[in-house]
Structure formats: C-alpha cells, structure tokens
Amino acid sequence: MKGNSRLRQILAPGLIIMFGLALAAGAQTYPNSTFQPHSELGRYIDFLWNRLLLLGTIVFVIVEGALVYVIFRYRRKGTETEKPPQTHGHALLEVTWTMIPAFILLFIAVPTVRIIFKTQAKVAAGALQIEVIGHQWWWEFRYPEYKITTANEIYLPVGRTVNFKLNSNDVIHSFWAPQLGGKRDVIANRTNYIWYTPDSSMKSAVWNGFCTEYCGTSHAKMRFRVFTVQPAEFASWVAGQQKPAQYGATVASLPGGQATPVSGGEPKTSGVGAEGGNAPAIARPNGTPTPGSDTIAARAPTTGAVLASLPAGYTFPRNLPEFEYAKPHTPVPGDLHFTPGLTGVAARGMQVYSTAACVGCHAIAGNPSSVGNIGPNLTHIGSRSTLGAGSFPNTPAYLALWIKNARKMKPGIIMPTLGLNEMDPVQKRIIDKASGGLDDQQIADIVAYLSSLK
Ligand code: HEC
Ligand SMILES: [Cu+2]
Known part of the structure; x- marks a missing residue:
C-alpha cells in the first residue's frame, strides 16, 4: 500500500x-x-x-x-466527490x-x-537521626545521637537508614541529594521528614546536594555534600567531630606570588605549606591522606578489616579525580585580592578571632569566647572540604578571601565584609579600623587558626 x-x-x-539517543544516555554517568x-x-x-x-x-x-x-x-484522493459515511454514537x-x-x-x-x-511510613527504629536546619543560604546539620553540630557536609555510614528531620530557620528551602533520593521541602514552623538507606554495597563516595526551592539572592550557592562512607570511617569521623577544637601550633603560609585569583579562576594553592603547613600534630588515620598529599595514591582503603581500627578524625579524601564533580567551581570576584606570601600563625589567629566580630555569630567548641549561633559551627572547619555552603574549596587562599569580603564572594549573606578598606556591598561603605576591619596579616593569622581546626 x-x-x-x-x-x-x-x-x-x-x-x-x-x-541512538537512548544509547548515548545510558553510556555516560551523570x-x-x-x-x-x-x-x-x-x-x-x-x-x-x-x-x-x-x-x-x-x-x-x-x-x-x-x-x-x-x-x-x-485522506482525500482527489477523485472522490461524496462524503464518507458519518457515525454518531457507537x-x-x-x-x-x-x-x-x-x-x-x-x-x-x-x-x-x-x-x-x-x-x-515511619522510619524503622535504630535509624541515624540527622536534624537539618535550612538557613539563608547554608545548611546546619546536627547529629543528636552523637552531639555533633556541623554545616554543609553530611557523613553517612553505608547500609544504615538515615532519617532527616527538616526545619527552616527562615524561608522555605528544599533538601535534595539527587543520587541518594529526595527531595523534600524544608519549612519553618513545620517538621518534615525524609529517610533512606544508602546502599550497603557502595564504595565510599561523595554526592552533591542542593537547595531546590528558590530562597533568595544566593539560593544557587546553597549546596551541601554528602559523604557515604564505610561504617568504620563514619565511627572515626564521629569520634573526631566530638572532640573540642584544638588548633595547631604550627604556621600556615599563604601561597606566595599566586594568591591573587584571576577573575573567573581559582586561587592557586600551590605555595609552600598552603595545605600542609597548618596541620595540628594529630595522628592521621591509617591510609587516609596526610595534609598536602591528597592524591589518589593516598586514597583510603575501603575494606572493613583495615578500617576496623581507624583512629579518630577520618575525613573523606579531597581531590580524587573520580570525584571531580563534587569540586566547587564558583568564580572569585576579579576585584578581590589578598597580599601574596603572608605567613599566618594559628596562636595569633586564635587571639584575633576571639576578639573580633566572628565570635558573635560562630561557635567553636573549646573556644569559650566563640558561642554565636547565627553562622555555621566552626569547631572542625578545617576538616570540611568546602566553604560557603559548597561554593568554594576550603583552602587557605579561598578562606582568606572569604574572611576579607564574604559578601563579595557570596552576595547577600549575613556575614559582613571584614577586610580593612574593603567595600561592604550591602552596607555600601568602606570598612575602616574603627568598625573592626582586619588587615591581611590578621586575616592570614585567622586562616592559620581556622584551617588547623581539623
Ligand atoms: C553577623 C554574623 C557573622 C559574623 C560577624 C561573622 N560570620 Fe562567618 N558566617 C556567617 C554566616 C551567616 C555564614 C554562612 C554564610 C553562607 O554560607 O551563606 C558564615 C560563614 C563563615 C564561614 C564558612 C563556613 C562554612 O562551613 O561554609 C567561615 C569560615 C566564617 N564564616 C568565618 C568567619 C570569621 C573568621 C569571622 C570573623 C572575622 C566571621 N565569620 C564573622 C555569619 C557571620
Ligand atoms: Cu534554600
């Protein structure tokens, strides 16, 4: 026919x-x-x-x-002149x-x-409880069972059901880690729950999480990371997080010469000691990378036998090539600079931090003057892999720029601009000495202090 x-x-x-399209979709992992x-x-x-x-x-x-x-x-063939038979009601x-x-x-x-x-359904008994509190624009995470408060990064043991209790401190947010399951609204004055069990067969991995309910200026920068790790790694992480902060006695050098990031680029952290010099003298877990050697070769083994005896303080290794997707790529404002080559001293940084505005908003367990609860808990900030709710890598170079002018790095946030002679984009004024402006040396000292809090 x-x-x-x-x-x-x-x-x-x-x-x-x-x-062809179906094949292409199956061939790649997203x-x-x-x-x-x-x-x-x-x-x-x-x-x-x-x-x-x-x-x-x-x-x-x-x-x-x-x-x-x-x-x-x-269709009409051209030769037909009569109407076809009409049907009504069949x-x-x-x-x-x-x-x-x-x-x-x-x-x-x-x-x-x-x-x-x-x-x-109600979650089964024995689930890991995590309280999630959405803030404009970051995530607070509490593990009531372990008395841990942290921010923007969640560690989960594979194979154990986790029950997230969702609340908001302000507007409506939405909690979503796509590959783990989701998503659910985070609302003030109402508690939502979502629970799931990360597959027990999984190798330790990291997943991106997002706020998926538009919540204001920096909504797109309200992200988080979920680390699904082996039970022994989780136990070690918990033990580390439960300790009060201990800052390193050593010194952190900010990368010399290359500290000023190009607009759209990332600050170089290749300077001597940028990652490594600030390590507190704690024992590193067997097989986890020592600071400064976050490479594939230093990857943590994932066999239960080796992990059974991990010392406290496990953190997920950074910079593994297979987890490139979990690296932040937010560009740094082109007009934000930091004096290259400065050397920070953690002990001095602790003093500066403890007498600056920081303590009114941030808590550091072990630092009695730092009990604020407006911003993220910084007790173990050095162990986190990102800054500003997944916006920037947590390296000394980014941390310095963050402290100098956080509002330029992440528009609209409550954390004020603190760098001396910097323009606060919200207050629309230059920060001077009288209003608590910190010079680059003071910031470098704070960076040394904070990044030693592993
Ligand atoms: C008025 C309150 C306030 C003050 C003062 C303040 N911060 Fe913050 N800080 C915040 C808030 C809110 C955030 C979360 C911003 C975001 O990611 O949206 C934050 C984020 C941070 C972060 C990133 C934490 C993370 O896990 O992503 C660091 C580090 C930090 N502040 C350090 C400091 C230091 C150091 C000072 C003092 C020099 C300081 N802050 C002063 C409110 C404040
Ligand atoms: Cu949000």
Whole structure:
C-alpha cells in the first residue's frame, strides 16, 4: 500500500535517532542525575518513573500511530466527490475507549499508592537521626545521637537508614541529594521528614546536594555534600567531630606570588605549606591522606578489616579525580585580592578571632569566647572540604578571601565584609579600623587558626 511505505519512510529514521539517543544516555554517568539511585527510596521512585514512562510511551505510540495512519489512509484522493459515511454514537467504541484508560490508570495507581505508603511510613527504629536546619543560604546539620553540630557536609555510614528531620530557620528551602533520593521541602514552623538507606554495597563516595526551592539572592550557592562512607570511617569521623577544637601550633603560609585569583579562576594553592603547613600534630588515620598529599595514591582503603581500627578524625579524601564533580567551581570576584606570601600563625589567629566580630555569630567548641549561633559551627572547619555552603574549596587562599569580603564572594549573606578598606556591598561603605576591619596579616593569622581546626 502506498500510504504504508510512506509511513515507513518517515518512522524509520525517527526510530533510529531515538534509539541512538537512548544509547548515548545510558553510556555516560551523570553525577547529579536522579536516574542512578543509590538507596531504596531512590529505587522506588525510579521504578515508578520507569513504569509511567513505559505506559506513557505505549499510549503515545498507539494514539499517534493511529492518527498518522488515519491521516494517510483516509485522506482525500482527489477523485472522490461524496462524503464518507458519518457515525454518531457507537456504544462498543465508547465503552472500549473508556475501559482502556481506566485499565491503564489502574496499572499506574496501584504501584503509586503502594510507594506513597512505603515512603511516608515511619522510619524503622535504630535509624541515624540527622536534624537539618535550612538557613539563608547554608545548611546546619546536627547529629543528636552523637552531639555533633556541623554545616554543609553530611557523613553517612553505608547500609544504615538515615532519617532527616527538616526545619527552616527562615524561608522555605528544599533538601535534595539527587543520587541518594529526595527531595523534600524544608519549612519553618513545620517538621518534615525524609529517610533512606544508602546502599550497603557502595564504595565510599561523595554526592552533591542542593537547595531546590528558590530562597533568595544566593539560593544557587546553597549546596551541601554528602559523604557515604564505610561504617568504620563514619565511627572515626564521629569520634573526631566530638572532640573540642584544638588548633595547631604550627604556621600556615599563604601561597606566595599566586594568591591573587584571576577573575573567573581559582586561587592557586600551590605555595609552600598552603595545605600542609597548618596541620595540628594529630595522628592521621591509617591510609587516609596526610595534609598536602591528597592524591589518589593516598586514597583510603575501603575494606572493613583495615578500617576496623581507624583512629579518630577520618575525613573523606579531597581531590580524587573520580570525584571531580563534587569540586566547587564558583568564580572569585576579579576585584578581590589578598597580599601574596603572608605567613599566618594559628596562636595569633586564635587571639584575633576571639576578639573580633566572628565570635558573635560562630561557635567553636573549646573556644569559650566563640558561642554565636547565627553562622555555621566552626569547631572542625578545617576538616570540611568546602566553604560557603559548597561554593568554594576550603583552602587557605579561598578562606582568606572569604574572611576579607564574604559578601563579595557570596552576595547577600549575613556575614559582613571584614577586610580593612574593603567595600561592604550591602552596607555600601568602606570598612575602616574603627568598625573592626582586619588587615591581611590578621586575616592570614585567622586562616592559620581556622584551617588547623581539623
Ligand atoms: C553577623 C554574623 C557573622 C559574623 C560577624 C561573622 N560570620 Fe562567618 N558566617 C556567617 C554566616 C551567616 C555564614 C554562612 C554564610 C553562607 O554560607 O551563606 C558564615 C560563614 C563563615 C564561614 C564558612 C563556613 C562554612 O562551613 O561554609 C567561615 C569560615 C566564617 N564564616 C568565618 C568567619 C570569621 C573568621 C569571622 C570573623 C572575622 C566571621 N565569620 C564573622 C555569619 C557571620
Ligand atoms: Cu534554600
């Protein structure tokens, strides 16, 4: 039939393109994709999505196929003059086209309702509780079981169900780590929960998390990291976080010569001691990288036997090439500079920090003057891999710029501009000595202090 061969001409290339696209989509991994779930919650939702996509595709192909067929089969041939027979009211047809959608809906509704009940169920006893508090624009995380308060980075042991208790300090936020499962609104005056179990078979890994409810100026910079680690690594991390802060006696040099980041680029941290010189003299866990050697070679082993005896203070290794996707790439404002080559002293930095405005907003357990609760808890800031809710890598160079002019680094935040002679973009004035402006040397000292708090 003439119509049919025409149809094939149109459909064949279309099908080949669709098949090609499907292959391409499967061939690559997308780190922030919700289609590669690593928890039961993620898989439930993935199952529903696949089911709906399949049924939707079948309906689409049948309906559009019938439409295209009718268009070609019954189009006017040019020789016909009479109208075709007209039909009004056809009981069998009408019953059929009511029954088919009803049947399809049944196939959608039953699994949907089942999964709603499963995911809304109360969490099983023994789950790890984590309190999540959304702030404009960062995340506070509390582990009540372990009496830990931290920010922007979550450690989870694989195989243990985690129950997030979600609250907001201000506007509505939304908590989402795509590959683990989600997402749920974070609301003031109302507690939401979401729970899931990171797959126990997983190797230690890091996942990106996001605020997915527009919440103001720096919403796009309200991110977090989730580290799904082996149980022994988690225990070691917990033990480290529970200790009060101890700052290193050693010295941190800010990268010489290259400390000034180019607009759009990243500050170089290749200077002597930029990462390494500020380490407090604590024992490093067996196999985890020592500061300054965060390379693939220093990767933590993930076998239970070796990990069983990790000393306190495990942190997930930074800069592993396979976790490149978890590295922040926010550009630094081009007009924000820091004096190159300064050397900070942690003990001096502790003094400066403890008498500056910082203590009114930040808490550091072990520093009795630092008990503020407006900003993130800084007790173990040196152990975190990012600054400003996942916006910048936590290196001395970025930390110095952050302290100097946080509001330039992340617009609109409560943390004021603190660098001497810097322009505060919110207050629209230059920060002078009288209003507590810190010179670069003082900031370098604070950097040495904070980055030694592992
Ligand atoms: C008025 C309150 C306030 C003051 C004063 C203040 N901060 Fe902050 N700080 C904040 C807030 C709020 C944030 C979170 C900003 C964000 O990421 O959105 C923050 C973030 C930080 C961070 C990043 C933490 C993280 O985990 O991402 C560091 C480091 C920091 N402040 C250090 C300091 C230092 C050092 C001082 C004093 C020189 C200081 N702050 C003064 C409120 C303050
Ligand atoms: Cu938000």
